[in-house]
Amino acid sequence: MASTPLPLLNLESLRPLAAVRPAGACQACAPLVCPGWESLPGDFDRARLQRVGTLQRPDDEEPTLVEHHPDGTHAWSVDAPIAPAFFPYNRCEAWRCTACARPFLRYTEYGGYYQDERIRELDARLLVDARP
Template identity: 50%
Template sequence: MPDLPLLDLAALRALARDSAAIAGACACVAPAPIAWTSMPMELPQSRLERIATLIAAADYELSVEEYHPRGTHYWSPDAPIAIDRYPGNHCDVWRCRQCGRCFLHYTEGGGYFVDRRIRLLDPALIVDTSIAQD
């Protein structure tokens, strides 16, 4: 597997803006999850290509602390995307091979299951945790 570029906050925001500007119909749009969800059957992983990562290679034990300054929670459609907090820090960035829209993707592993989770990359939700949020 080739090494993936590690995106910083500015690069992720730029990619998200480009992705959000894509107009037109695509099979990835209908099931495109705004909040975290299991990979929809209508959006097979083969339709996507992995293009970058948010996982800092030097971090052996990645934090599982979430970031919800406005009372959101993991499942909230408006939950912030923070690259240094869970689940952002466990994600790779995937792009639709047909239209170019981007998604965050990671694998949730529990005691008895593995669940591939996905979320549409929304530039409005990307936050800098070093800056106080209202």
């Protein structure tokens, strides 16, 4: 039995997902609520998140590694823009908390000897329309 492909998300389809901003953090997702990229805690119960879509374009075999930081931010800045066409967003999947629907972006960073699952809360105020 084939699984249903994830919906392909873009800036416009991210906006309504990002608009969900529960007040405070619920018990299920409290360890994940962070404005910038963080490592997904190893002991976090991943079943508390539901995958809702992907920003990874199936027709893009080599997504860019270029980042978008026009105002001097960097990858770890809490106010770094969320630009879906740029790295790491172009390699992300969108998830939401199964309890409160708080949205998150996730990707896996690969290094020489490690893999690190990264997660960032999806903040509508940081979404930008930019093209490489």
